Amino acid sequence: MSISYDMYQEQILDHYKHPRNKGLLAGATKNARDSNPLCGDEVVLHVKVDGSDRIAEVKFEGQGCAISQASASMLTTMVKGMPLSDAEGLGRDAVLKQLGIPLSAVRLKCALLSLHVLKLALGQKADVAT
Amino acid sequence: MSISYDMYQEQILDHYKHPRNKGLLAGATKNARDSNPLCGDEVVLHVKVDGSDRIAEVKFEGQGCAISQASASMLTTMVKGMPLSDAEGLGRDAVLKQLGIPLSAVRLKCALLSLHVLKLALGQKADVAT
Amino acid sequence: MAKPAKVMLNVPAIKADFPILQRTIRDKRLVYLDSAATSQKPKQVIDATSDFYSRYNANVHRAIYELGEESTREYEGAREKIAAFIQAKSPTEIAFTKSTTESLNLVAYGYGLKGKIQKGDEIVGTVMEHHSNHVPWHFVKDHKGAVLKYVDVKDDGTLRMEQYDDLLTDRTKIVTVSLCSNVLGTINPVKEIAKRAHEVGAICVVDAAQAAPHMPIDVQDLDADFLAFSGHKMLGPTGIGVLYGKQELFEATEPLLGGGEMIREVHLGSAKWNDVPYKFEGGTPNIAGAIGLGVAVDYLTKIGMEAVRGHEMEITEYALEKLARLKGVQTYGPKDVKKRAGVVSFTIDGAHPHDIASILDVEGICVRSGHHCAQPLMERFNLPATARASFYIYNDMDDADALVAGIKKVQEVFA
Amino acid sequence: MAKPAKVMLNVPAIKADFPILQRTIRDKRLVYLDSAATSQKPKQVIDATSDFYSRYNANVHRAIYELGEESTREYEGAREKIAAFIQAKSPTEIAFTKSTTESLNLVAYGYGLKGKIQKGDEIVGTVMEHHSNHVPWHFVKDHKGAVLKYVDVKDDGTLRMEQYDDLLTDRTKIVTVSLCSNVLGTINPVKEIAKRAHEVGAICVVDAAQAAPHMPIDVQDLDADFLAFSGHKMLGPTGIGVLYGKQELFEATEPLLGGGEMIREVHLGSAKWNDVPYKFEGGTPNIAGAIGLGVAVDYLTKIGMEAVRGHEMEITEYALEKLARLKGVQTYGPKDVKKRAGVVSFTIDGAHPHDIASILDVEGICVRSGHHCAQPLMERFNLPATARASFYIYNDMDDADALVAGIKKVQEVFA
């Protein structure tokens, strides 16, 4: 595992400092929240699905480290406008690829927390956070 | 610690195979029982104290190893006829001296069980068994 | 289990892995026949522990730094090895405890006292259980009003299975039984016992302390609901135990120890538990112990548990035959080695078991004497105590011969 | 406690005893600043464990043979060392557990849930406790209807002692408090707290997990009724903990774990307990762990706990001063090193504690980040998490300097 400052690339820090789609979402049809019991990182997702089963709007709230919050921000940009079925099919690899940084096992949990919350919001049971 | 067959000297085996003062004692004025929780050796003592505060009669019952039962047998021969105050003053060294064999820590508990029961019978609290 | 074809392990090679077996006791070769109490440890296990402390000691799970990553990886790796060792469906069905005793208490408290058991519910045990599978259930009786019932043991050392059928009712909620007795060596028909328990809606708790070290275990085949064992009896370190539980039962079980690691959230006066199995691992766990147990499992797996079992059957059969020829010596438990493990309890006429052990000790032979933490069983057989020799992978026919020679010495002393 | 005259231990000599400290992390020197989570181990302790397994491994207490005598002697010898270390009146006041967490649960179950506590009885804790000193008392509340009350923490990290007085009533049965906080470093006035508890007829339970490794403890002077700590935080092995209890309270406490070793007699459905402290040690104990802890205590005693405390005060004072000069860095807990131990929690503006820990890890520096198993305290200070550096005998000013340099790197990344 090559851990270095690569974890804190420009793009990650940018999403962390300037989160996209952060805040409440009036009229959300699906909501979920989870926290990482080991460290307390928290992500809440609000999702609005439109008539043609698309994710019309998505917002997140949360607190935690750069990795968990940047990954939540990036995830919202990823799924906004996505057909529900695609979002349901979203796996950890896709998310990690978009993050594009080396991660240790503990930090992996930070990175995947928002995906886990998305699955909860969509009523899926898959445990992706480990 | 020099452990050897010395532990099973003639005298010990003799007391074990031919215990003195074994049995019930009608009219006993003091009785006590204890067992060694680690191994289950058991000794019961029945003591009859006469008008001049002497141990007029003493009997034991019990089951257990040669060391515990021989030592009980020897103890009864030791205290029979003894003034109560002397019996109360009896310490572990006196008992071990009479046994006269090398003993490891675990077997020491076997050897001292009967003294412990004597102390119980005499209403003393001293824990000699360790 | 069919008796495997004559298999003897390469004992000299195995002995070479165990530093303590190079030791002499008062100038005599050490003949260690007390593995049922605790096993000896190969250098692989000893070194794994030292290596942990010397290279990557750190607390698990919450550390972000490299050392913590390494210790967590090894600790969780051990969990995976153990899951595979007993054919659990998933590592999440494995909780680390400090011993079989803690594992069984965890079930008694978490599923019984603090859990599902109500007044009048029935718990069926057996007369041959170790105290660790008796006393925790007393707690459930004393605090919840559960009713305890016991399956008796026949003179041949096997369970009275007809009686078991009679004891089961629709109030039976828990059946608890040892897979292998630590006094008689009896291997109990746990698969059958679990099946009948399930038929009346009860769960089956298995004490595998004497089984996990000595024979293959398949929790799915047994259909055990909980299964407990200790590391120190299977080449592993002291202070580490295992509780297996079916996922859904683990989820339905309350934790025993409250504290760090086992929570998701704590507030003043309330808390939410972490996921299984972590909710059962309150406090800093025995990290070195778990890692050492993982290496012990590697060692056993490399030999193969079928081969371990076969080896012990050979020695046990040999020892039982030799002992049967000695006048004034009685052995207990099934005579057929297919029905028993390598735990051989015996008595000698005229010599108390402690004296047997003391005299064997003079000869460098380690056996246990006493009630073996199984007083109800001793009462059943009307025995104050027995001596007990138990075999493991590092024992061979020479050790059995040494035992027989030692017994003859005992008989001379007490002639 | 007065601040000892400038004492610095001979750190290079001490470091040489700790094999792990010779290690590098990605080519950087290992700077271990997480001893509050778990300490590193000197080779004396590592070797004691290997030596046990290599030379005299045997189960304790019941074995008649030589190996068992030796292991029992060393195991009980460790108990005596620990009794002397905390000034207990007798080794019978020392029970071995697996951790502080088990020790505190033992008291909560044995004195609370299964013991003396009745509906409406009050238990007073504090907001700064570790989860291990919160959750066990929840059990007593949930199962016995006890009422839990908490002493608050002031902004300066000390307890609101006036409020404590108000919380005490004649229904108060237990007061439970940490001697030293694992987040703030605060050393609480336990002697005073115990005195007031005793005045209303309550007992005082002390969590000494962060104190026993770092300062002299005299249980008689504190007049603590129970006191708990862990071996792994004080140079000892993982999986071993201690519960001290006053003799008469030990006797009045029910056991937590039922099983072997802890009984005097077992019958079907009933049992009599063994003497204290054995009745608390059900099951095969962590023998290697206890022996290793005994050697750790030897190591600390040789240095002298006054000297350990003095050394840590020096580094802590130095580190606090350096950190105070960094803009955008906050530290928590008392500023006066006489009132605190060498646990330094801090935050950096704009950087989350996990990111702090990750970046320090790149530099080879191990610090912890998160809620430190003290969520109620974090809520009180309205902090989601902190980073925490903690010092021990093998740390020196260079390590404090490395921390400061590391923090500057973090600030650069998040500038």
Ligand SMILES: Cc1ncc(COP(=O)(O)O)c(C=O)c1O
């Ligand atoms: C103050 C305090 N109490 C209790 C504990 C729990 O100790 P352990 O995890 O060894 O049971 C800790 C350590 O994490 C602690 O710092």
Ligand SMILES: Cc1ncc(COP(=O)(O)O)c(C=O)c1O
């Ligand atoms: C059958 C059985 N059950 C339970 C135990 C208890 O194991 P431990 O002492 O490791 O908790 C033992 C070992 O002594 C045993 O033989």
